[in-house]
Amino acid sequence: MGNASLRAADGNKDDEFYTGYDDIKKELVNYAKYFKGKVIYCNCDDHYGIGLGTPKSNFLKYLADNFEAFQIKKVIATHYEKDKDRSTMYILDKDNTGDGIICFEDIAEIPMQGNGDFRSPECIKLLKQADIVITNPPFSLFREYVAQLMEYKKKFLIIGNKNALSYKEIFTIIKNNEVWLGYNSPSDFTYKGEPTKKITGLTRWFTNLVNSKRNEFLHTGKKYYGFENMYPHYDNYDAINVDKVGDIPMDYDGVMGVPITFMDKYNPEQFEIIDGLNRYTILDVAKVNDWAKANHIHLTEINGKSKYLRILIKRKK
Numbered sequence: 001m002g003n004a005s006l007r008a009a010d011g012n013k014d015d016e017f018y019t020g021y022d023d024i025k026k027e028l029v030n031y032a033k034y035f036k037g038k039v040i041y042c043n044c045d046d047h048y049g050i051g052l053g054t055p056k057s058n059f060l061k062y063l064a065d066n067f068e069a070f071q072i073k074k075v076i077a078t079h080y081e082k083d084k085d086r087s088t089m090y091i092l093d094k095d096n097t098g099d100g101i102i103c104f105e106d107i108a109e110i111p112m113q114g115n116g117d118f119r120s121p122e123c124i125k126l127l128k129q130a131d132i133v134i135t136n137p138p139f140s141l142f143r144e145y146v147a148q149l150m151e152y153k154k155k156f157l158i159i160g161n162k163n164a165l166s167y168k169e170i171f172t173i174i175k176n177n178e179v180w181l182g183y184n185s186p187s188d189f190t191y192k193g194e195p196t197k198k199i200t201g202l203t204r205w206f207t208n209l210v211n212s213k214r215n216e217f218l219h220t221g222k223k224y225y226g227f228e229n230m231y232p233h234y235d236n237y238d239a240i241n242v243d244k245v246g247d248i249p250m251d252y253d254g255v256m257g258v259p260i261t262f263m264d265k266y267n268p269e270q271f272e273i274i275d276g277l278n279r280y281t282i283l284d285v286a287k288v289n290d291w292a293k294a295n296h297i298h299l300t301e302i303n304g305k306s307k308y309l310r311i312l313i314k315r316k317k
């Protein structure tokens, strides 16, 4: 079997990118104060080919390496064995080797009843015990994955595809300030034993742990008044169009349509997110809960030409 068919047989390739240690370190270190005395659960924790002892991830490695420094209470890691009936759970909570420190070598292996699917009753039971969930879940199940975390009211720090920002479910919780983006965009991923790949800019950390990034004010130095022709109105919607985040005018009080990358700069004290605009409004779709029934008008058109997805924002006074 060639490489391509091997991958096809493997399921969704986008689900099988494993996160680099440095990307994890760069983000998690910012939240260390939240980990003290907490149970951390990594519930999509596969990783192959980096010599950690299959299938332990760099998440488990980083949390084990910093278990004592962060004063973590317990780390639980489970992974999905799609072709087996039973998986193994990894637990770190005490000095099993008796050498006086709690570290990676102290991870205990416990057989599971089921295959480690994050949706299984066994994994949900573990989820209920956890304070914070940290992982890189399968992109293809991202909506369902986040819905489960919200249902069980968990704190989390997870990696997702940037495109997930335009999913109505994810957009809505970001708009409602229930979830926001982390500090970095992870970039070093490995695909099952293949050399590390730089995948720059495509993924983001999604979290509901408070971080200081969302309190930073955006200053572009750009003005609307005097430069009105740079910011045309949409044909069918009362808002001006802004093509680049760096061009957002600082003196405009009306509604502005900005690119989705605005989410990286979103500070809820500075701006309010009103809606998303594409062929339909994202919130319209949320209301009828069906893309097909939503209002199919090219709301972002300017002189009959459609723009890409825009986030509608308004400056707060």
Ligand SMILES: C[S@@+](CC[C@H](N)C(=O)[O-])C[C@H]1O[C@@H](n2cnc3c(N)ncnc32)[C@H](O)[C@@H]1O
Residues within 6 Å of the ligand: 014, 015, 016, 017, 018, 019, 043, 044, 045, 046, 047, 057, 058, 079, 080, 116, 117, 118, 119, 135, 136, 137, 138, 139, 141
């Ligand atoms: C993007 S990978 C990341 C793996 C690891 N967390 C890391 O960052 O190195 C997502 C993993 O979730 C696994 N997965 C797929 N479906 C799952 C399910 N229903 N429950 C738990 N894990 C699942 C995939 O097999 C894949 O290994």
